[in-house]
Amino acid sequence: MAKCEICGKDQIKGHRISINRSQVSRRANRKWKPNVKKVKIVENNGNVKSIYVCTRCMRANKVTRAI
Known part of the structure; x- marks a missing residue:
């Protein structure tokens, strides 16, 4: 669901880093999701369509x- 249908912005995977005594001690997997809303848009031919669009x-x- 977290994907913009206009620009194609999608979720990003990475690591959440725990810093202890100025050293990287632990890493945990994490995802960053774009701010996507479901909105109704007007297409070029006048039809109304509901899609997911980022803010x-x-x-x-x-x-x-x-x-």
Whole structure:
């Protein structure tokens, strides 16, 4: 679910690092997910469609929201 259908932004995998006495002692797996919302948009031919869009694409006006 956590994928923008406009820009393709997806979740990123990495490590959560525990620092003890200025040394990296432990690593745990972790995921960073984008801020994705389900919104209704208006397509070029006038149809209304519901898709998942990240908030950065919404702020950049890459989609036209249906009211």
